[in-house]
Amino acid sequence: MSxxxxxxxxxxxxxxxxxxxGTNIGGVLDCEELAEYAATLxxxxxxxxxxxxxxxxxxxxxxEAIEEHNLNRVIVCSCTPRTHEPLFRSICExxxxxxxLFSFVNIREQCSWVHMKKPEDAFEKAKDLIKMGVxxxxxxxxxxxxxxxxxxxxxxxxxxxxxxxxxxxxxxQGFKTYLVEKEKNLGGLLNSLYRLFPNDQESSELLKDxxxxxxxxxxxxxxxxxxxTSIDGFVGNFEVEINQNGNSIRIKxxxxxxAVGATPLKxxxxxxxxxxxxxxxxxxxxxxxxxxxxTNNIVMIQxxxxxxxxxxYCSNFCCMSALKNALIxxxxxxxxxxxxxxxxxxxxxxxxxxxxxxxxxSGIIFIKYLPEKPPIVEENKIKIYNEYLGTExxxxxxxxxxxxxxxANEDNKQIAQLLKVQxxxxxxxxxxxxxxxxxxxxxxxxxxxxxxxxxxxxxxSISQGYAAAARASTILSHDTLEVEGAIAYLPEEYKDLCRGxxxxxxxxxxxxxxxxxxxxxxxxxxxxxxxxxCVASCPxxxxxxxxxxxxxxxxxxxxxxxxxxx
Amino acid sequence: xxxxxxxxxxxxxxxxxxxxDLAGVSRIQYPPNIRVIRVMCSGRVDPKFIFTSLQVGIDGxxxxxxxxxxxxxxxxxxxxxxxxxxxxxxxNLVDLQDRVHLEWVSASEGVxxxxxxxxxxxxxxxxxxxxxxxxxxxQHLFEKxxxxxxxxxxxxxxxxxxxxxxxxxxxNIYGEKISQEDLDEILxxxxxxxxxxxQILLKLKNEPLSVKDLSQLLNIDSSVILKxxxxxxxxxxIDYDKIEGITPFYQKL
Ligand SMILES: Cc1cc2nc3c(=O)[nH]c(=O)nc-3n(C[C@H](O)[C@H](O)[C@H](O)COP(=O)(O)OP(=O)(O)OC[C@H]3O[C@@H](n4cnc5c(N)ncnc54)[C@H](O)[C@@H]3O)c2cc1C
Ligand code: SF4
Ligand code: SF4
Ligand code: SF4
Ligand code: FES
Numbered sequence: 151m152s153x154x155x156x157x158x159x160x161x162x163x164x165x166x167x168x169x170x171x172g173t174n175i176g177g178v179l180d181c182e183e184l185a186e187y188a189a190t191l192x193x194x195x196x197x198x199x200x201x202x203x204x205x206x207x208x209x210x211x212x213x214e215a216i217e218e219h220n221l222n223r224v225i226v227c228s229c230t231p232r233t234h235e236p237l238f239r240s241i242c243e244x245x246x247x248x249x250x251l252f253s254f255v256n257i258r259e260q261c262s263w264v265h266m267k268k269p270e271d272a273f274e275k276a277k278d279l280i281k282m283g284v285x286x287x288x289x290x291x292x293x294x295x296x297x298x299x300x301x302x303x304x305x306x307x308x309x310x311x312x313x314x315x316x317x318x319x320x321x322x323q324g325f326k327t328y329l330v331e332k333e334k335n336l337g338g339l340l341n342s343l344y345r346l347f348p349n350d351q352e353s354s355e356l357l358k359d360x361x362x363x364x365x366x367x368x369x370x371x372x373x374x375x376x377x378x379t380s381i382d383g384f385v386g387n388f389e390v391e392i393n394q395n396g397n398s399i400r401i402k403x404x405x406x407x408x409a410v411g412a413t414p415l416k417x418x419x420x421x422x423x424x425x426x427x428x429x430x431x432x433x434x435x436x437x438x439x440x441x442x443x444x445t446n447n448i449v450m451i452q453x454x455x456x457x458x459x460x461x462x463y464c465s466n467f468c469c470m471s472a473l474k475n476a477l478i479x480x481x482x483x484x485x486x487x488x489x490x491x492x493x494x495x496x497x498x499x500x501x502x503x504x505x506x507x508x509x510x511x512s513g514i515i516f517i518k519y520l521p522e523k524p525p526i527v528e529e530n531k532i533k534i535y536n537e538y539l540g541t542e543x544x545x546x547x548x549x550x551x552x553x554x555x556x557x558a559n560e561d562n563k564q565i566a567q568l569l570k571v572q573x574x575x576x577x578x579x580x581x582x583x584x585x586x587x588x589x590x591x592x593x594x595x596x597x598x599x600x601x602x603x604x605x606x607x608x609x610x611s612i613s614q615g616y617a618a619a620a621r622a623s624t625i626l627s628h629d630t631l632e633v634e635g636a637i638a639y640l641p642e643e644y645k646d647l648c649r650g651x652x653x654x655x656x657x658x659x660x661x662x663x664x665x666x667x668x669x670x671x672x673x674x675x676x677x678x679x680x681x682x683x684c685v686a687s688c689p690x691x692x693x694x695x696x697x698x699x700x701x702x703x704x705x706x707x708x709x710x711x712x713x714x715x716x
Numbered sequence: 717x718x719x720x721x722x723x724x725x726x727x728x729x730x731x732x733x734x735x736x737d738l739a740g741v742s743r744i745q746y747p748p749n750i751r752v753i754r755v756m757c758s759g760r761v762d763p764k765f766i767f768t769s770l771q772v773g774i775d776g777x778x779x780x781x782x783x784x785x786x787x788x789x790x791x792x793x794x795x796x797x798x799x800x801x802x803x804x805x806x807x808n809l810v811d812l813q814d815r816v817h818l819e820w821v822s823a824s825e826g827v828x829x830x831x832x833x834x835x836x837x838x839x840x841x842x843x844x845x846x847x848x849x850x851x852x853x854x855q856h857l858f859e860k861x862x863x864x865x866x867x868x869x870x871x872x873x874x875x876x877x878x879x880x881x882x883x884x885x886x887x888n889i890y891g892e893k894i895s896q897e898d899l900d901e902i903l904x905x906x907x908x909x910x911x912x913x914x915q916i917l918l919k920l921k922n923e924p925l926s927v928k929d930l931s932q933l934l935n936i937d938s939s940v941i942l943k944x945x946x947x948x949x950x951x952x953x954i955d956y957d958k959i960e961g962i963t964p965f966y967q968k969l
Contacts, residue, residue, distance in 0.1 A: 230733075230737045232733070232737060256737075256752070259736065259739075259741065260737070260752055261748075264744060265745065265748040266743065266745065267745060271720075271748040274748075275751065282751065282753070572786065572790065573785075575785070580786075583823070592730070636756075651875065653878045653879060653882070656882050656886075657881075657882070659789050659791055659792070660789075680756055681788075681792050682755065682757055682792075683760065683792050683795050685760065685762070686762040686795070686799065687759075687795065687874070688878070689875035689878060691869075691874075698756060700764070704765070706753050707724065707753070707768050707772060707774070710722065710724060710751050710772070710774065711722075711771075711773050712772070712773070
């Protein structure tokens with residue numbers, strides 16, 4: 151933590167830095183004039199404008215101004231705090247100013263860029279925003295950040311291909327790793343697959359290799375037939391309870407990876423599915439693996455139970471699975487007639503497209519159908535409307551194979567609740583940000599890999615396993631961790647106000663509030679994420695929050711309204 | 717001259733503020749009337765913030781959060797929705813309900829952010845300037861709004877609203893689940909009570925008054941006023957000031 155420059159009675163000295171961002175801001179707003187305006191506001195003792203505040207010169211200017219003018223608040227009026235706040239905060243810290251005494255005013259994303267054609271109005275808006283920022287800065291307080299120890303070990307939930315690769319990778323980086331699998335065996339869906347695209351490797355062979363490495367690794371403890379029953383704690387310090395065949399095991403880990411995969415859809419009531427002569431692509435894998443197929447007329451239907459109202463998504467690998475299995479059948483029995491009824495074929499990249507080309511060359515027939523005119527399955531023939539011919543055609547079959555999607559596991563909800571992470575609309579796990587943080591959850595210290603996030607193929611599952619392990623190691627490789635200082639608290643002098651109604655305790659999404667032995671409300675600092683819900687809800691207004699205080703927010707409102715109410 | 721309203725937006729950091737940023741990156745153009753206050757979650761927006769905004773003459777206030785199920789803190793936006801519903805009900809009493817709005821905007825909805833802001837700004841333009849701004853400042857309305865703010869800030873309404881989702885999910889202390897409609901009815905009657913009580917308190921703060929005076933000033937039947945006077949006295953919020961003839965006068969404590 152940095153030294154707090156401010157002492158109680160020291161007058162507030164604000165420095166305002168207006169950024170041109172080249173012409174991004176400067177091309178619309180007169181930054182020099184904005185800086186002059188800022189200088190007229192209460193408590194502002196210094197203001198400046200810079201071409202690029204985030205460039206070396208700009209940053210040096212801030213540091214020097216803090217020293218020279220003894221600033222105890224810094225405001226940068228530029229882009230968005232979502233990208234640049236950490237940088238400017240760290241510059242303040244370097245100059246000895248507590249990082250919570252820095253304040254951001256966004257005049258680019260939310261002003262110059264969105265009001266380009268109205269520069270005068272944009273200028274007035276920028277002035278208001280600066281005025282509000284100054285009002286808020288005046289009320290800012292220096293905060294301490296809390297430092298906690300990190301347990302250098304990890305938990306991986308799910309022992310499929312993605313989870314095993316994540317575990318193996320973490321262990322190789324030197325972190326003790328626990329791998330929890332609910333079934334008797336590791337391997338997940340791969341246990342039921344025959345040969346794999348894109349290199350026709352036997353699934354069992356791939357599994358043998360990685361499983362062997364896991365079992366031989368002394369740094370990995372595997373718990374099969376096990377479920378997670380509770381998760382407490384927070385990033386760096388999770389306390390996990392595992393139930394293995396009725397026995398409870400407790401472990402402590404610093405990070406958690408979710409790799410629970412997904413479930414193939416059983417197409418009950420779709421296309422006459424009966425599990426015998428009308429089976430799923432997944433069941434076909436089992437047939438190919440363990441029996442010999444002696445049917446000559448095979449029809450496959452793609453996108454069964456998916457890309458529709460109920461499930462809007464594409465399951466990603468079903469086209470490839472169909473091509474793969476059709477080619478395997480053709481290879482064993484070149485006389486087999488195979489027709490694939492599809493809506494669109496997805497075969498991205500060179501290797502996958504190659505499968506499609508080979509399938510066409512081998513005489514497999516492809517017929518496109520429209521979702522509004524799906525194939526009609528009868529006893530031993532299929533009627534399908536052919537768009538190109540403009541007529542209905544009839545195809546006989548002995549085996550009908552339905553390509554169904556992967557759907558979210560039924561217990562995803564429970565896991566999400568244990569970990570306090572989010573699910574998306576189809577109940578798959580939702581990452582923090584699809585581009586910026588694709589394998590993180592919004593919850594610190596928890597990561598996601600493989601089909602649990604979205605149906606993916608094996609190559610992608612393995613990559614994601616590595617990615618999640620790498621992300622987890624950014625936490626595990628440190629001895630200690632700083633946690634957010636902008637959190638809720640119950641001030642000593644407000645303790646008497648509290649009536650013990652427990653509303654806060656029930657509303658806190660992170661269970662950060664509890665009653666202690668003395669039956670008093672207590673907020674556990676490291677658990678609180680600073681959402682502010684308890685603050686806005688406590689009937690007695692006993693709970694306060696740091697950095698987003700009522701006074702700070704109200705000061706912004708007054709500044710915009712232009713009136714100071716009594 | 718064209719009326720350019722003052723619009724204030726409370727945006728949650730994770731979805732709506734990010735959506736606004738994306739609108740910027742995509743150079744979506746929208747009316748420049750809005751000023752934004754960033755909060756971590758829409759659930760942080762205390763109803764007091766909205767009433768205060770109206771009191772300082774802001775013409776329209778929009779609260780934005782993540783879509784249901786997407787809140788960064790899991791359920792903060794559901795809390796925001798419950799609180800906002802009470803705000804609307806209270807503002808209904810003084811016909812200011814159309815000046816506030818709640819909307820879900822995700823981080824990927826830059827275009828939609830622009831649309832939402834444009835539409836809201838347009839709707840406020842149609843409403844015209846707030847009766848609490850500039851020359852047409854309405855002192856009477858201001859006092860009523862003050863009473864509303866105090867009602868919303870009081871323990872009873874805060875507790876009712878904060879408990880709402882808990883009761884709907886877990887049931888009340890007897891384990892009975894209460895329907896949304898029943899809860900709303902309880903809330904509405906509590907809102908009416910609290911609004912009136914706060915108006916009485918505000919009047920008594922200025923000068924001692926009798927039930928009859930209050931009834932005339934607030935244009936409410938004296939039997940209703942009396943009921944509240946009794947309950948306010950029982951709660952030690954008011955007391956007798958003097959008795960003239962047989963008419964008691966009350967004052968705020
Ligand atoms: C018919 C079919 C054919 C396919 N063919 C190919 C192919 O040829 N090539 C290819 O690249 N991909 C193929 N795939 C895709 C491949 O199966 C997936 O990419 C892969 O299985 C994803 O691995 P995963 O580890 O994410 O999930 P999974 O394989 O589903 O593994 C998840 C593991 O987590 C465990 N688990 C679940 N919930 C819990 C819990 N609560 N606690 C503990 N453990 C839990 C499960 O038991 C399982 O062991 C095919 C898929 C199907 C359906
Ligand atoms: S601080 Fe932001 S606005 Fe300024 S130059 Fe850097 S990116 Fe542009
Ligand atoms: S909500 Fe407020 S009054 Fe109720 S227990 Fe929590 S701190 Fe105490
Ligand atoms: S601010 Fe949010 S996370 Fe922190 S204690 Fe309150 S409700 Fe819980
Ligand atoms: S974080 Fe956006 S509504 Fe809670």
